[in-house]
Amino acid sequence: MANPNSTVDAVDDTDRRDFITVAAGAFAAIGLGPLVWPMLDQMNPDASALALGSVEIDLSPIAVGQAITIMWRGKPIFIRNRAEGEIQAAETTQISALPDRFARNENLSEDAPAVDRNRAGEGHENWLVVIGICTHLGCIPRGQRVGDSKGEFGGWFCPCHGSHYDTAGRIRKGPAPRNMEVPPYTFLSDTRIKIG
């Protein structure tokens, strides 16, 4: 305890106490950090979710103009065998007409432009593979089934908040900010595809 009669001692004591307070606070913070992080990180996708690797699909039963939906990592994947007219419509669309000018294709670099050949694979122009989730708020757009509304651009239409996608899965009209994403995939043969 400080001697109340000695002002010099009291001043020294205050400085020491400041140091001890700051040091104790700093150590408490350092100790708290490693305790808080597991509490937060436990909510991230766990090992079993990360392990849901890849799926292989046989494309041969899908006729021209047809589309199928398969599940990959809990998400719907749209695979459409595009008709000639649909490919042409997608290819002739000017980049300047697109709200999102990036291809959003995980097989390409991030800044690849959203031209049709960057959305569908080279040599496989008829096959469009996209994650079938509206980039606005995560609804599943319509347009996979025969009777569905395909929107104003012949691709997909999201009923939740009215986003229209074209035949390359690119956003054309409505609140969605981005093109539907192209998942990582490879053609194993002309009629077999591996996603993931």
Place this chain on the structure above:
Amino acid sequence: MAHKSNYVPHSAFEKWLDERLPVVRLMKDQFIDFPTPRNLNYWWTFGGILIFCLIAQIMTGVVLAMHYVANEALAFQSIEHIMRNVNWGWLIRYTHAVGASMFFAAAYLHMFRGLYYGSYKAPREILWILGVVILLLMIATSFMGYSLPWGQMSFWAVTVITNLFSSFDSVIPGLGTRIVQWVWGGFSVGNPTLNRLFSLHYLLPFMIAGVVALHIWALHVPGNNNPTGIDVKRSSEALPFHPYYSIKDGFALAVFAIVFAAFVFYAPNYLGHSDNYIPADPLVTPTHIVPEWYFLPFYAILRAIPSKLFGVVGMFGAIAVLFVVPWLDSSPVRSLRYRPLLKPFFWAFVATCVVLGYLGAMPPEGIYLLSARLATFYYFAFFLVVLPVVGRVETPTQMPGSITEDIMSNEQRRRAALEGGTPSGAPAAPEKR
């Protein structure tokens, strides 16, 4: 209102307890003797009704949790199990589901009352802010509770609302996606999501109860506002809470309970959506996603703004703006009774909220979208333009000097009307002089 304690411990035990934990004294001072303005009308009964709602939700909820299974494969079936097999399960679940709607109905009326009579003004700013905090907690709790049956509406409501966080991608690329996957515990809404929503749905009501305790504490420091907005000046202008207001609140609660019971027994699904009786299907989005009625105005604001990020900002801003209402309103007069200029703006605001609720249920196109944009504009303009400006330019009408004066002039008017003549000693129709 600070007042002298009237508690006198009688028995030796009461005395012994009072010296160690004066909880009986606290209850007597705050909930029996508490001086309450004598002129409160029925709009002041919603506080008590809301406490009833919170207790009812917690009690029925605890029972439901004894039978519910938070697993994506079993949740939907466990709800049907509660409805068909559990003794009285249908009653408890319908009470809980309808109870959420009744809770919000009462909370909204409570808030409109606070806005009308200026209950947010000094010295009750903290009281008002705590109320907004309770509203936010109620919104989070009811949203999580709605997800638990794991029907189509549950699943897609969770998908759409959690995806709101992905709008942060347009601020820092990748941030929004990381947050959303952290919330989901996966790459899509799934079992981990359902499990954590259940855990938090059980936690938040107790946090609400905690903030309610602070809300009542903050109420009991300055005491109740009243329809005149004039402070209590004499002890004769206040009455002890019990029996005067315990009876009044009790009567209002009984009437409220009749409406509550009418829904539970005669229209238990009227306020819900039939699509939620279809099990969740991650491959099919319902054509028409609508939230519960009490979220419709906010949903309309979200959809009215043609940008993902700003739609989200607008929706949360609609609640955030309430926090600063005490400082936006520039008028020193509390009650709208004496604010002729603000009154029509206030009723237009109430109508706007109702219209937004209607538009939130309509498809976002054509005239609906245009109306929603106009209504969203007025919603914010009321707070950010009307409240600050009107208070500066308005001339308030003549206010009575005190609560007593207000009561006396009402009494004179009533007598004059009864006798069909002029009361002696009072000017005829003083407001027309």
